[in-house]
Amino acid sequence: MSEIFGVPVQALMGQLTIGLVNGCFYALLSLGLAVIFGMLNIVNFAHGALYMVGAFFSWMLLNYAGVNYWYSLILAPLGVAAIGVVIERTMLKWLYQLDHLYGLLLTFGLALVTEGVFRHYYGSSGQPYDLPEVFRGPIDLGFMMLPKYRAWVVVASLLVCFATWYVIEKTKLGAYLRAGTENPKLVQAFGINVPLMITLTYAFGVGLAGFAGVMAAPVYLVAPTMGSSIIIVVFAVVVIGGMGSIMGSIVTGLGLGLIEGLTKVYYPEASTTVVFVIMAIVLMVRPAGLFGKEK
Amino acid sequence: MNKTTMFYGAMLVVALVAPFVGYPLFLMKLLCFALFACAFNLLIGFTGLLSFGHAMFFGSAAYACAHAAKVWGWTPEVAILFGTACSAVIGAIVGTLAVRRQGIYFAMITLALSQMIYFFCVQAPFTYAEDGIQSVPRNKLLGLIDLKSDLHMYFFVLAIFVGGFALIHRIIHSPFGQVLKSIRENEARALSLGYDVDRYKLVAFILSAGLAGMAGATKTLALGLATLTDVTWQMSGEVVLMTLLGGMGTIVGPVVGAGVIVAMQNYLSGFGSWVTIIMGATFVVCVLAFRRGIVGEFEYRILKRRNGGH
Numbered sequence: 178m179s180e181i182f183g184v185p186v187q188a189l190m191g192q193l194t195i196g197l198v199n200g201c202f203y204a205l206l207s208l209g210l211a212v213i214f215g216m217l218n219i220v221n222f223a224h225g226a227l228y229m230v231g232a233f234f235s236w237m238l239l240n241y242a243g244v245n246y247w248y249s250l251i252l253a254p255l256g257v258a259a260i261g262v263v264i265e266r267t268m269l270k271w272l273y274q275l276d277h278l279y280g281l282l283l284t285f286g287l288a289l290v291t292e293g294v295f296r297h298y299y300g301s302s303g304q305p306y307d308l309p310e311v312f313r314g315p316i317d318l319g320f321m322m323l324p325k326y327r328a329w330v331v332v333a334s335l336l337v338c339f340a341t342w343y344v345i346e347k348t349k350l351g352a353y354l355r356a357g358t359e360n361p362k363l364v365q366a367f368g369i370n371v372p373l374m375i376t377l378t379y380a381f382g383v384g385l386a387g388f389a390g391v392m393a394a395p396v397y398l399v400a401p402t403m404g405s406s407i408i409i410v411v412f413a414v415v416v417i418g419g420m421g422s423i424m425g426s427i428v429t430g431l432g433l434g435l436i437e438g439l440t441k442v443y444y445p446e447a448s449t450t451v452v453f454v455i456m457a458i459v460l461m462v463r464p465a466g467l468f469g470k471e472k
Numbered sequence: 473m474n475k476t477t478m479f480y481g482a483m484l485v486v487a488l489v490a491p492f493v494g495y496p497l498f499l500m501k502l503l504c505f506a507l508f509a510c511a512f513n514l515l516i517g518f519t520g521l522l523s524f525g526h527a528m529f530f531g532s533a534a535y536a537c538a539h540a541a542k543v544w545g546w547t548p549e550v551a552i553l554f555g556t557a558c559s560a561v562i563g564a565i566v567g568t569l570a571v572r573r574q575g576i577y578f579a580m581i582t583l584a585l586s587q588m589i590y591f592f593c594v595q596a597p598f599t600y601a602e603d604g605i606q607s608v609p610r611n612k613l614l615g616l617i618d619l620k621s622d623l624h625m626y627f628f629v630l631a632i633f634v635g636g637f638a639l640i641h642r643i644i645h646s647p648f649g650q651v652l653k654s655i656r657e658n659e660a661r662a663l664s665l666g667y668d669v670d671r672y673k674l675v676a677f678i679l680s681a682g683l684a685g686m687a688g689a690t691k692t693l694a695l696g697l698a699t700l701t702d703v704t705w706q707m708s709g710e711v712v713l714m715t716l717l718g719g720m721g722t723i724v725g726p727v728v729g730a731g732v733i734v735a736m737q738n739y740l741s742g743f744g745s746w747v748t749i750i751m752g753a754t755f756v757v758c759v760l761a762f763r764r765g766i767v768g769e770f771e772y773r774i775l776k777r778r779n780g781g782h
Contacts, residue, residue, distance in 0.1 A: 220576045268760060277576045278522045279759050282716065285709060286755025293748035409705060413584040416577055446595060453588035457569055460581065464572040 184442050190321040196438015197431065198327050198396060201334035202228075202389050204430030206411045208338060209385035211420045212345070215358045216378040219269060219280030225408025226291040227383045229401060231257045231390025233295060236306050236399045246309040250391050257387025258380040265379040270372070288405065295401035303398020312395075330392050337388065338427045345423055354378065413456040419469020429467060487630055496622035497695070502734045503633040504691035509714040509726030510640050511683035516712075517721035518644055519676045520656030524579040525586025526684050526711050528566070529559035531703030532589060533685030538605040538698035539598055547611050548619060548628070548693050555689030556682050562589070563681020564674075571673045574659070583705060590703045604699030608692055625694055632690050636683055641723060643679065652676050684711075706748075713751055716758050719765025728766050 181189055206224060213221050234256050235249035244252065264287065272279050312326035345351035357364045357374055365371045397403060411430075418429030433452050441448040459467060490499050508530055515521045537555030540546040546554065570581045593599045600606075610619040619625045643649050651672055654662045663669045692698045701707060710733060718729025733751070740747050758765070764772055 214576075220580065268756065271760060275763075278579070279763070281522070281524075281576060281579055282712065283756055283759040285712075286752045286759065289709065289748050289752025289755065291752075293745045293752060296745040297749070405705070409583055409587045412580040413587075416573070416580050416584065449591040449594075450588045453584050456581070456584055460569045460572050 182443070187321055189442055190323075192438045192442045193435060194323060194327045194331075194438075196435045196441070198330050198434070199437060200431040200434020201331055201338075202393055202407065202430075203411055203414050203434055204338055204427045205334055205385050205389040205392075206407065207414045207418065207426040207430050208341060208423065209382035209389075210411065210415055211423060211426045212341070212385075213379055213382035214420045216354065216375055217265075217269065217273070217280070218277055219272070219284065220277070220412075221379075221382065222281055222284035222408065223264070223287040223291065224284075224383065224386050224411070225404030225406075226288040227257050227260065227404070228386040228390040228393070228407065229295065229399075229404030230260065230291060231387030232306075232394040232397075232399045232403065233299075233390075234387070235391040235394050236304055239306065240304075246391075246395075250388070253391045254384040254387035257390070258384035261380040261383035262376055264383075265376045269379065270375075288408075292401050292405060299401060301400065301402065303400030303403070306394040306399055308395045326395060330396065334389070334392065337385070341385070342423045342427065410452050413452045417452075417456050417459045417466060419466025421466075422468040425466075425468025484634070491623055491626045496626040498734075498738060500622075500626055500629045500694040501691065502731055503629050504687050504694060505711075505714065505734050506727040506730040507633050507636045507690070508684050508687035509711055509718065509730045510637060511680045511687060512711045513715045513720065513722075513726045514640055514643065514680045514683070515676060516715060517725075518649060518656060519652045519673060520659075521673060521677070522579045522712075523570075523582040523677070523680070523708075524712065525566070525582035525584075525589075525705070525708050526680075527703050527705065527707035528586035528589040529563055529681040529684040530688035530691075530707060530711070531593065531698070531700075532562055533559040533688040534692040534698035534702045535593065535599050535605065536685075537689035537692045538608045541611055541693060542605060542608050543598075545609075545611065547615055548613055551611075552632070552686060552689040552693065555692070556686040559685025559688065560678055560682035563678045563685075567674045567677035567681070571670045571677065583708065586703070586708060587705060590700070590705070593700060593703050599698075599700075602700065604697055604701075605692075606697050608696045608698065610693050610696070619693075629690055629694055632686065636686055637727075640683065644723065648672075648675075710751070713755055713758075715765075717754060717762075717765055719768030719771075722765065722767040722771060725765050725767035732766075 180186065206228060210221055210224055213219060213224075231253050234253035235246070238244035238249040238252060239246070268283060268287075269280065272283060308326055312324075312329060315322035315324045316328060345354060353364065353369055353374065357369070357371055361371050393403070410433075414429055414433055415426070417433065418425045420426070433455065436455065437448060437451055440451045447454070487503075508526070512523070512526050515523050533555035536558040537551045540551040540554045541548065566582065566585050569585065570578050573581060594601055598605075610625060612618050613624075613628060617624060619628060644652075651662065651667055654665075654667070655669055655672060659669055662672075688698075688702060691702075714729035714733050715726045716729070717732060718727065719725030736750065737747055740750065762769065
């Protein structure tokens with residue numbers, strides 16, 4: 178069997194695909210954070226918790242209602258988006274005139290409540306989500322065996338990411354959104370319902386988190402802590418990439434996932450910290466982030 | 473004697489009598505967290521920097537102090553100083569990186585770096601991972617006074633708290649503190665007046681980190697253990713909540729906030745995840761309806777009545 182730097186190709190490729198799958202989740206989550214931050218000027222700490230809620234929704238749909246994976250891929254993100262609408266309408270909208278920090282503190286509180294509630298009812302240990310029939314088993318690529326579900330996660334996440342990029346950068350709706358980010362008052366004067374747009378933006382952003390949660394449910398155990406452990410890494414991703422650019426979030430997310438995978442192969446002790454180390458280096462070399470522009 | 477001096481004097485009397493009425497262990501925990509929150513408030517309340525990773529200073533000093541006291545057998549005052557120094561050094565490194573970005577990014581950077589310290593503590597051999605460093609000896613103060621008795625230890629902790637609090641009070645009311653406040657109010661203007669803003673922020677950060685470390689190290693000796701809980705992001709969140717609840721930017725607010733939260737955790741400790749839920753809900757309520765905090769609201773009311781009387 179062939180080896181690369183003393184590691185069998187199969188093991189290396191296995192870790193790289195896991196890294197890529199993680200990278201997809203980072204990309205989806207940091208994309209949602211960037212969209213929300215652009216419009217609401219709020220860093221959504223509850224993003225991880227809502228990702229966890231998405232995973233739990235799909236688990237509940239399967240185990241309590243017998244709704245299969247494909248329907249929950251639509252229904253669970255919609256459910257999370259609905260929660261997002263409630264959060265924005267009842268709480269966040271009172272904070273736009275205040276310091277950004279209050280948005281972070283409020284969503285942090287929401288994250289604590291959400292995680293606490295799920296831990297109360299489901300305990301700390303995770304629930305397994307059965308893989309749908311279609312995705313069981315691997316695809317033989319010749320040089321490696323690629324599990325079907327991992328391939329699906331990568332393809333589907335990339336599609337959603339690029340669709341989001343396309344809508345925001347290339348369509349009329351996206352143009353309104355970008356204009357609203359720059360100057361909400363002026364856009365409102367043109368007769369566009371900015372408060373509605375803000376609500377929908379938040380709902381869409383957390384909907385993406387819910388979508389990532391559904392995708393993640395069969396990969397990891399569905400556990401109340403899954404949100405808080407990923408959100409801090411995603412924050413580091415956001416600091417590295419800068420929240421100014423949609424494409425930047427996607428590329429940084431995927432890239433860091435891959436680097437994490439590689440670290441797991443060559444220096445496993447550092448695999449949990451490598452993203453933070455990269456963040457520190459980026460801060461020293463390019464404080465505004467790789468794709469960011471300092472305001 | 474003015475009112476402020478009288479107030480602090482009365483508080484000191486209460487603190488001196490307290491261990492004869494209440495549980496010394498509980499009171500020591502309260503004092504340590506109060507100092508921790510005061511140190512944190514130096515940043516958020518007086519410099520306008522939200523650090524979301526203060527547990528890394530609290531926790532790493534706790535580990536350093538526990539190691540010094542247990543493995544090296546150092547006396548408590550030296551062990552605490554060692555812990556404080558360690559967290560100040562980490563504060564210098566983290567601060568240098570974090571002051572390069574403003575506002576919300578500052579919070580995310582400190583959170584991410586504290587998570588890095590957390591993972592380091594999970595893996596490092598001297599922290600004993602999940603078990604933590606347990607039954608840390610208190611040893612003899614200056615090699616003379618045995619601190620085994622909780623009452624002796626309480627007065628030692630009280631002395632440290634009073635020292636730390638006085639230092640923070642002094643910093644806030646010094647010219648240096650005035651510059652920090654001007655940075656909080658308008659960073660661009662402070663910069664245009666010729667102040668090296670990043671330098672001031674960094675010094676404030678290191679001071680806050682060192683004092684947070686002092687609180688963590690003292691807690692370790694008082695309760696006899698240093699565990700992973702001390703370095704988690706939940707701990708960072710707790711200190712934010714204490715300060716927010718008590719009143720950001722007030723001097724005694726963090727002490728009040730710490731008292732409320734520590735007491736709540738004590739009484740609700742049997743309810744498991746409800747503690748998290750209640751803390752989260754307190755966050756939400758504070759941000760939406762009670763941004764001045766307990767002490768801040770109190771001061772605001774008094775000020776309003778005074779102005780109304782004229």
